[in-house]
Structures are given as C-alpha cells and as structure tokens.
Amino acid sequence: MNELFIGLMSGTSLDGMDAVLVSFGDSPQDIKMLGHSYVAYEDTLKKSLLGLHLPYTNELEDSLIAGNIMSQKAYQAIEALLKKTGTSSKDIKAIGFHGQTIRHQPQKGFTLQIGNPALLAELCHINVIADFRSRDVAAGGQGAPLVPAFHKEIFSHPTIHRAIVNIGGIANITILNPETSTSGFDSGPGNILLDHWSQTHLHKAFDEDGSWAREGQLIQTLLDAFFNDTYFEKTAPKSTGRDHFNEAWLNKHLQKSYSIQDIQRTLLELTALSIANAIKTHNANISEIYLCGGGALNSFLVERLKSLMPQVKIQLTDALGLSTQHVEAVAFAWLAKQTLFSKPGNLPQVTGAKGLRILGALYPT
Structure with a gap:
C-alpha cells in the first residue's frame, strides 16, 4: 500500500523552500515523486538568516521570528504543492521539515x-516531524550528513561501486560500495563561497553555468592556501557548514592583487578538487558518480569534476530516476517516514553516533 509524505528542504544557499510530494510503496525502490513546489525567500529573510550564523544582541528573539516566517513559507509551499497535485491534506501521513541550519557545532x-514545527502543524493540519539532527548529535554523532541512509536505500546497486555527490552549499559524498558498509561525509564547500562571491561582485545569486569562473585564471597560491585548512585533512566521520566556511574564512586568504574573477575561478576549483580528492582518498575504485544539488547544474563545475576523475562515469541522479534538484527534499520525506514508523534514520558509520537512532520529533496534527 502506497503512503504519501511531504519533504521540505531549505539548504545552506538560503534561497528558498523546496517541497516535494512522495509516494512510498512496500519495497525500498518503490518510491515516486508526484510533484514539487518552491517558494523563494525575500532578501530581508535571507539577510536575517545569514546574520543568525554569528552571535549578536537579540539573536534569540530574531531566530524565533525568522523560524515563524520559515514555517509560513513552508505552509505556502505545501499549499501550492497540494493544489498542483490535486491532493488532500488528509491523505498525507506526515511532513518532514528540515528547518534552516544556523549553527552546526557537534x-x-x-x-x-x-523553524516552528508546531506552527506548521497548526497551519497544515498534518503531522510534522522536525529536528532530525539533534538525536544523532546526542548519541555522539555529527548529526550530518543524514542523506547517506536515504541514498543507500534507493541508489545502491548489488554489483556497481557508486558515489552520490550532493553539491549544495556544502558538498557531501555518499560511498555506495556493494562489498562494504555505506560511508559518507561532508567534503567541504559546495556552492556556499561561489554564491557569496557572485552575489558580492555581480549582484547575482549564483554564477550561472560557472560562466564567470570559466573566464578567470586559477590562482594556485590561493588554492594551496585554501587546502591548508585542517578540515580537508580530517578523516570521516566529519561534517561542516557555514560556521566554518564563510565570508571571514575566505577573506583571510585573499590578497588585494587578486582579480575578483580569478578568485571565483579558484573557488570553483576548491569545490571540484576537494570532492575529487575526497573520493580518491576514501575509495579509488568507484566506477560511477551521480550528482545532485544546485552545483550539479553548474556546467563548468561538472566539467572540472569529469576532468579530475576521467576514469569515472559522472551523471546526474536524473539517470537513476530522481530529479537532481529534489533529492534532498525527498530524503527528508523518507526520514519522516522512518520516524513515523519508529525506524532508524542515521548510519552510525557515517555520523559517528553510538548506534542506530530514530530521528526527529513528532508534532501531531
């Protein structure tokens, strides 16, 4: 019997709220995305969320106000999704509400x-499951990445050694080796620094297709300085976020003589090379890589990944039946399903938690 769940995702890019309607059947691969919607964030909300990543006076009140606004945005996305798909709220088992990460210090x-899941439950009259990461952290884990458990469920192959690379604000990698247990970790910056630099100097939310970076020149000394960061030397389990890779981190490496376009080119190489290095370090025999997240649509970034790993077939997750832009939102629908049915949602070998844990907190309708 198929059951319907909604997944909500607001990532590190702070651009808006994705909502997906997902049907889950009896088998792990019996999963279908029935529809999606998106609600963009206004610049004022983006600015508020970005500011909350650093401490300041009255940040507690501001975070609660921003959380209420996020829940209202989530409600708008859900209403649009239900209308678009002709679905009644009564048919939805639960909503998986990730919320917006503003601090990640496991x-x-x-x-x-x-985010305010209680408010969202009141608005939607649907069960809401939120706060997925805290239980894993309480169990000694990183609380991230959580998506490898979902990747294992739907993207694994019985004989093919694969990697799933999600290039959001932060890039994370899932290693799906049929002969060993699934592993995963955050490799480092994905789009977070690229988007910041594009917004600062081009007044554009992102560098479409990496066209600006493509015309720049790689600054090798700057790239070397980036890679001196100890995060890249850490072994898994490991996770990161805007707490670490942010504007201040970038600025401390820059020199006035650097061209702004060359900096963009070098930031793109940082993303590509950190992903390629991490894959080579952890598993050299991967034969297939599938990309998802916003960075998967950056054609120059994809070109650089293919150039750095010519022996590997690199495609988008669309080839596996799931849209590149919606993998994470679908993952949180899946995590909501796991929670509702009292099943674990983490992989201890990925996060470092003491064991399997049921994640999230339920806010009943």
Missing part, C-alpha cells in the same frame, strides 16, 4: 535548525 554537542 563538537560542542549541538546543532540548530530553526
């Missing part, structure tokens, strides 16, 4: 995703 024992 080494201090916490991760914080804001």
Whole structure:
C-alpha cells in the first residue's frame, strides 16, 4: 500500500523552500515523486538568516521570528504543492521539515535548525516531524550528513561501486560500495563561497553555468592556501557548514592583487578538487558518480569534476530516476517516514553516533 509524505528542504544557499510530494510503496525502490513546489525567500529573510550564523544582541528573539516566517513559507509551499497535485491534506501521513541550519557545532554537542514545527502543524493540519539532527548529535554523532541512509536505500546497486555527490552549499559524498558498509561525509564547500562571491561582485545569486569562473585564471597560491585548512585533512566521520566556511574564512586568504574573477575561478576549483580528492582518498575504485544539488547544474563545475576523475562515469541522479534538484527534499520525506514508523534514520558509520537512532520529533496534527 502506497503512503504519501511531504519533504521540505531549505539548504545552506538560503534561497528558498523546496517541497516535494512522495509516494512510498512496500519495497525500498518503490518510491515516486508526484510533484514539487518552491517558494523563494525575500532578501530581508535571507539577510536575517545569514546574520543568525554569528552571535549578536537579540539573536534569540530574531531566530524565533525568522523560524515563524520559515514555517509560513513552508505552509505556502505545501499549499501550492497540494493544489498542483490535486491532493488532500488528509491523505498525507506526515511532513518532514528540515528547518534552516544556523549553527552546526557537534563538537560542542549541538546543532540548530530553526523553524516552528508546531506552527506548521497548526497551519497544515498534518503531522510534522522536525529536528532530525539533534538525536544523532546526542548519541555522539555529527548529526550530518543524514542523506547517506536515504541514498543507500534507493541508489545502491548489488554489483556497481557508486558515489552520490550532493553539491549544495556544502558538498557531501555518499560511498555506495556493494562489498562494504555505506560511508559518507561532508567534503567541504559546495556552492556556499561561489554564491557569496557572485552575489558580492555581480549582484547575482549564483554564477550561472560557472560562466564567470570559466573566464578567470586559477590562482594556485590561493588554492594551496585554501587546502591548508585542517578540515580537508580530517578523516570521516566529519561534517561542516557555514560556521566554518564563510565570508571571514575566505577573506583571510585573499590578497588585494587578486582579480575578483580569478578568485571565483579558484573557488570553483576548491569545490571540484576537494570532492575529487575526497573520493580518491576514501575509495579509488568507484566506477560511477551521480550528482545532485544546485552545483550539479553548474556546467563548468561538472566539467572540472569529469576532468579530475576521467576514469569515472559522472551523471546526474536524473539517470537513476530522481530529479537532481529534489533529492534532498525527498530524503527528508523518507526520514519522516522512518520516524513515523519508529525506524532508524542515521548510519552510525557515517555520523559517528553510538548506534542506530530514530530521528526527529513528532508534532501531531
């Protein structure tokens, strides 16, 4: 019997809220995305969310206000999705609401995703499941990445050694080796620094197709300085976010003599090379890589990945039946299903948690 869930995702890029309607059947591969919607964030909300990544006076109140606004945006996305697909809210088992990560410091024992799931449950009259990461952190884990458990469920192949690379604000990698247990980790910056530099100097949310970066020249000394960061030397389990890779991190490496376009080119190489290095370090025998997330639509970035790993077939997750832009949102629909049916949603070998855990908190309708 197929059951319907909604997944909501607002990523590190802070651009808006994705909502997907997903049908789950009896087998792991019996999964179908029935529709999607998207609600963009206004510049004022983006600015507020970005500011909340650093401490300041009255940040607690501002975070709660922003969380309420996010829940209202989520409601708008859900209403549009239900209307678009002709679905009744009564037919939805639960909503998986990721919220917006504003602090991620598992080494201090916490991760914080804001949003008001209680308000969303009141607005939608649907069960809402949120706060997926905290239980894993409480169990000694990183709380991220969580998507490898989902990747294992739907993208694994019995004989083919694959990697799934999600290039969002932060890039994360899932290694699907049929002969060993699934592994995964954050490799480093995905779009987060590229988008920041594009917004700062071109007043564009992102560098479409990497066209600006393509015309720049690689600054090797700057790239070497980036890779001196100890995060790249860490072994998994590991995760990161805007707490670490941010404007201040970038600025401390820059020199006035650097061209702004050459900096963009070098930032793109940082993303591509950190992904390629991580894959080569952890598993040299991967034969297939599937890309998802916003960075998968950056044609120059994809070209660089193919050039750095010529022996590997690199495609988009669309080839596996799931749209590149919606993998993460579908993953949180799946995580909601796991929680509702009291099944674990983490992989301890990925996050470093003490064991399998049921993730999230339920806000009943």
